[in-house]
Amino acid sequence: MAKNYKIAVLPGDGIGPEIVGEAVRVLKAIGKKNNIKFDLQEALVGGASIDKYGAPLTDETLKLAKGSDAVLLGAVGGPKWEGLDYSIRPERALLALRKELGLFANLRPAKIYPVLSDASTLKKEIIDGVDIMVIRELTGGLYFGTPKGVTKLPDGTERGVNTMVYTTPEIERIARVAFDVARKRRKKVTSVDKANVLETTELWRKVVIKVHKDYQDIELSHMYVDNCAMQLVRNPKQFDVIVTENTFGDILSDEAAMLTGSIGMLPSASLGGKVGMYEPIHGSAPDIAGTDKANPIATILSVAMMLRFSFDLTKEADDVERAVESVLNKGYRTLDINQPGMKLVGCKGMGEAIIGEL
Ligand code: IPM
Ligand code: MG
Secondary structure: OOOEEEEEEEEEOOOHHHHHHHHHHHHHHHHHHHOOEEEEEEOOOOHHHHHHHOOOOOHHHHHHHHOOOEEEEEEOOOHHHOOOOHHHOHHHHHHHHHHHOOOOEEEEEEEOOHHHOOOOOOOHHHHOOOEEEEEEEOOOHHHOEEEEEEEEOOOOOEEEEEEOOOOHHHHHHHHHHHHHHHHOOOOEEEEEEOOOOOHHHHHHHHHHHHHHOOOOOOEEEEEEHHHHHHHHHHOHHHOOEEEEOHHHHHHHHHHHHHHOOOHHHOEEEEEOOOOEEEEEOOOOOHHHOOOOOOOOHHHHHHHHHHHHHOOOOHHHHHHHHHHHHHHHHOOEEOHHHOOOOOEEOOHHHHHHHHHHHO
16 A cells, blocks of 8 residues: 655745645645655644744644654744744744754755856856755754853843753764765765864864764865855855754855855755654745745755655655756746746746646
C-alpha cells in the first residue's frame, strides 16, 4: 500500500496564508500526478493563534506537529502583535516548534538562477554561479541561552540580558551535519565564529576542528562573522557550506538570500528530530499581505526540500525545482524579482505557472 504522508500545515500571519496556499496546491498536484497521498492538516500559529486562542502555539498545534511526518510553515508576526510581552509574541511559536521538535540544523541554500542574475543588487560577475548552503544552528546560542530577560534596577533604569551559550555536544552535532552536507557538494566548509572576542565561539572553533578529524576529505576553514558578512558581498563564490551559530546564521542567511536577487526565493529545512520543518526564510511581509503580490517560490522550494529530506521523494523534489526554474526561464516574475520585459504575475499566478510546468 502506498504510504500516506501526514503534513501539518501552519500558514501563520501576513503573506503566510497566500504563499502556503500556493505551496499546498503544488503538493496536491505532485500527489495527484504521482499517486502519492498527502494528508494535510491545517492549524493556526503565531499572531493568528494569539487572536483566536490567546497563545502563539497551542498544545493541540504542537501535538499535531509532533504527530506529523513533516511541518510546512508560512511566516509569523506583524505590527499588530509587536507590543505583546516577549513570552507570548508570534515568534515564540517558531522558536518553540524548533526546540520541541529538536530541529537543531537549519539548511538555507542560496543558489543563483542564471536568468535572475540581473535581478540582484550585486554585479552579475560577482554573483553568477553562486551556490551556497548556509547551515544555521537553530536550537542554541543567543536565541535560547539563559539567563535572559529585562530586569528593573534599584536606580530605576533597566538591564537587558541574553546569553550566547554552546556545549560541546551541540557544536559536534551541527559540525557533523555541515561536513556530511559538504560531502555531497563541493567538499568545503567555512565555520563562522567570533573566536577573537567571544569565548563560546572559541569553543565552537575548537570543537569543529576536532570533529573535522573524521572528515579529512573535506576542506575546513574558519572565518570571523564580521569578515564573513563582508566576504559574502565581496566574493560569494568562495563559499560552499557555511556553518554557524544561531544568531550569526539568522543574519548571514538574509544576506546570502539577497545575492540571489530576492529573499522571496530562499527555502529552508530544519532538521535533526523525527519531524522536519520547512519554511521560507523570509518573514510575514505585512505591508503586502492580502494583495497577491508575495513571491511563493521560497515556500514552494521548501516543499521540494520536504519531499527530498523528509520523504525521500527525490524525483518529485527534482520535478518541483525544475518547474520553478522553467517558469523563471519563461519570464514569469513576481514583483520582487520583476524586470522590464518580463511577465509580471501575482502570488497565485506564479503558483499556477509552476503547477502548469509540473
Ligand atoms: C528566521 C526568522 C526568525 C528567526 C524569526 C521570525 C523568529 O528571522 O527564521 O530567520 O529569527 O529565526
Ligand atoms: Mg531571519
